[in-house]
Amino acid sequence: MTDLANALGLRLPIFLAPMAGDVARPELVAAVSEAGGLGQLGGGYLAPEALRASVRAIRQRTDRPFGVNLFVPQRTSIESQHVDAFRKVLAAYYAKLELAQPDPIPESEDHFEQQVAVVIEERVPVFSFTFGIPRDVQLEALRKSGAYLMGTATSPAEAMALQAAGVDAVVAQGWEAGGHRGTFLQPTDEGMLGTMALVPQVVDAVSLPVVAAGGIADRRGVRAALALGASAVAAGTAFLATNEAALPPAHREALRGPRAAATRLTRVFSGKLARGVPNRFMDEVERCTAVVPPYPITHHLTRPLRAEAARRSEVDYLSVWAGQCAPMARRCSACDVLLELAAGIGNGP
Ligand SMILES: Cc1cc2nc3c(=O)[nH]c(=O)nc-3n(C[C@H](O)[C@H](O)[C@H](O)COP(=O)(O)O)c2cc1C
Known part of the structure; x- marks a missing residue:
């Protein structure tokens, strides 16, 4: 001990x-x-x-x-045109899930x-x-x-x-x-x-x-x-x-899926570097040239999208956070x- x-x-x-x-x-x-x-x-x-x-x-x-x-x-600041440009990137995803985008300047939480x-x-x-x-x-x-x-x-x-x-x-x-x-x-x-x-x-x-x-x-x-x-x-x-973990089923499945061994760091979900199993949102948004606003701005901008994806158990838009040992996570x-x-x-x- x-x-x-x-x-x-x-x-x-x-x-x-x-x-x-x-x-x-x-x-x-x-x-x-x-x-x-x-x-x-x-x-x-x-x-x-x-x-x-x-x-x-x-x-x-x-x-x-x-x-x-x-x-x-943390203190963050960003030009509003970058926030607008990033919201344009997110618009297609919000449209796909038939959701309204949150306010451009998220309320402070x-x-x-x-x-x-x-x-x-x-x-x-x-x-x-x-x-x-x-x-x-x-x-x-x-x-x-x-x-x-x-x-x-x-x-x-x-x-x-x-x-x-x-x-x-x-x-x-x-x-x-x-x-x-x-x-x-x-x-x-x-x-x-x-x-x-x-x-x-x-x-x-x-x-x-x-x-x-x-x-x-x-x-x-x-x-x-x-x-x-x-x-x-x-x-x-x-x-x-x-x-005992309340994980959306799609997240759980992704831990056993083909990309679980290839987790990587991304900023696109929250504006802060985080490791997760790659999915469509990560692949596509990382390829965009738009500046990803820093945490917590992007966290707020993508939150309804991620919540809806969790509700629908839709892996494409979830932040599938997991570490490099993801394939070792067991259902028990x-x-x-x-x-x-x-x-x-x-x-x-
Ligand atoms: C889904 C998820 C959420 C996390 N949230 C937090 C958090 O709220 N605060 C924190 O300090 N670390 C957080 N972490 C990091 C963990 O506390 C820890 O550093 C990490 O899980 C250890 O590496 P492992 O995932 O390989 O076990 C999170 C990790 C995961 C997978």
Whole structure:
């Protein structure tokens, strides 16, 4: 057992990586915590009261430790003609699904301050974040509430910045990871170290426990990550196809489909680099010359499209977020995945 797992009161140093969206609903988070790991709720897209409801739903299912993860807001600016040009690109897709496009200048959904207040009020045991570093006063208030703090780094420099900000642990997110890159210091195109190279460099750069994330889907990955010096592992993709994950059927099928082994990074769904299984929307929009507006503008502009695609289970327009280990995602219970990962701890086969 690692010091980190002991500090968090866990039986296993294995985390459900936070996944915003419908995937990691309270059932999945609680199942992982109940089985001895750390379930984490990806709360980034949730309005404050929905976040509170999810936290309470987790607590109804387990009294074991769990975490909540949020997106640190970023400043963005873009010329309005670029937004207009991108909306023209999206028009054909909205027409195809017979949907109205959202407003050109999406209303701000920057709930971060209120989301943090919910985490504090609900006394969430573990708080993790990505896309940046919260303000000092926010970190201080979270710490005072008793939360254990974890920040996401994609480079040793980001890990050092997180340590300087006073976090308790660093999540080292390798290039293989599914979903959005957490990169915040260097240009995203430079935050591309694979887990195998990133974890030992982060372990050397900071004096904090390091959680390895990216490409870990079975006991072999866990064993490798611990050998590299990680104190715990976080797996996202491995849990995507579990019974407790609320994945649209088309997303689930894509994990077993012919393109699952060829995940790639794209900006076209959200304006921020994220890894997923390629589909028609990715292929076509990436070929357009239009500038893709930065996150969260594009996230808002494509959201109704993605929601409708999920409702219809239409893979062509879904953001099929998944990591490079997508073909290893199994349809089974979350507990089965956890047990497989746990077999990589110690000297077992
Ligand atoms: C569907 C999906 C959603 C994700 N959402 C978040 C999120 O909200 N916050 C975050 O810090 N990371 C998010 N990630 C990244 C994961 O937390 C984690 O870094 C990644 O899944 C680890 O790599 P793996 O997918 O190879 O296991 C997401 C990943 C996926 C696949």
